[in-house]
Amino acid sequence: MRILGIDPGVAIVGFGIVDTDRAGPRLVKCGVVTTPAHTPLSARLNSIYLDLMELLDTFKPDAVAIEELFFNTNITTGIAVAHARGIILLACYQSAVPVFEYTPSQVKQAVVGYGKAKKTQVMDMVKRILRLQDVPKPDDAADAVAIALCHARSRTSLLSQKGENDICSTI
Numbered sequence: 001m002r003i004l005g006i007d008p009g010v011a012i013v014g015f016g017i018v019d020t021d022r023a024g025p026r027l028v029k030c031g032v033v034t035t036p037a038h039t040p041l042s043a044r045l046n047s048i049y050l051d052l053m054e055l056l057d058t059f060k061p062d063a064v065a066i067e068e069l070f071f072n073t074n075i076t077t078g079i080a081v082a083h084a085r086g087i088i089l090l091a092c093y094q095s096a097v098p099v100f101e102y103t104p105s106q107v108k109q110a111v112v113g114y115g116k117a118k119k120t121q122v123m124d125m126v127k128r129i130l131r132l133q134d135v136p137k138p139d140d141a142a143d144a145v146a147i148a149l150c151h152a153r154s155r156t157s158l159l160s161q162k163g164e165n166d167i168c169s170t171i
Contacts, residue, residue, distance in 0.1 A: 001155070002028070004061035004097075005148025006052075007140050008069075008085040010044055011035060013052070014140030017059050018130075018148040025152050027130045028059065030141040041080060045087045052091040064092045064099045065151035067107065067143070102150050110150035122146050 001021075007014035016030040033051040035044035056064075066089070069082055092099045105115040111125045123135045126146050136142040 001063065001152070002059065002061045003148040003151050004055065004059065004064045005144040005146070005151065006064060006066040006088055007143040007147060008066060008081055008088055009140065010041070010048075010080045010084045011037065012138075012140045013048055013084065013088070014138075014142070014144035015055060016136065016141060016145030016148045017055075017061065018145065018152060020152045025130060025149060027132065027136070027145060030136045030145050032138060032140050041083065045083055048084055049087045049091055052088055053095070056091060056095040056097060061097055063151060063155070064097050065147045066099060066101055067147050068101045068103050100151050100154075102147060102154070106154075107146050107150040110153045111146050 001019070003018050003020065005014075005016040005018065011034065013033040014030075015033065017028040019026045019028055033048055033055075035047045066085070069078060069085060089099060102110075108117040108122055109115040111117075111129070112121050114121075119139075123139075123142050123146075126132075126142055126149065127135045129149060130145070136145050
């Protein structure tokens with residue numbers, strides 16, 4: 001399965017493409033989509049849309065994993081990111097790629113095993129899980145790779161497999 005992880009933003013959208021199979025996850029590519037500062041929001045959103053459509057067309061992922069929004073103190077920035085996230089979801093829908101959403105805590109739990117892990121712990125585990133020499137750069141790309149790994153681990157859970165609707169399990 002090929003998973004495209006997305007760390008949404010307006011100035012920088014991180015992406016990470018991970019292939020998974022019985023041998024484990026493998027990093028295919030990661031990077032960022034950037035938009036120039038002091039550009040109208042509509043132009044930035046168009047740029048994100050076009051770049052994401054190109055990523056989807058080039059790498060043909062089986063699934064997209066995207067981080068849910070986390071509003072901290074700057075609501076204005078959060079609203080702009082919400083616009084970008086909407087454009088990303090639209091591109092995925094138009095490309096008929098299923099989208100899975102994860103909170104920052106879910107990503108940390110899946111990658112580190114602790115939902116309140118520090119960013120450095122998440123980045124170190126990304127490097128270890130994928131057997132990389134270094135942590136992917138920049139941070140937005142590394143975050144996107146972590147989101148893709150979160151989906152890879154979540155989708156292989158015995159509790160998430162089709163037909164397993166019973167919340168009580170002996171697994």
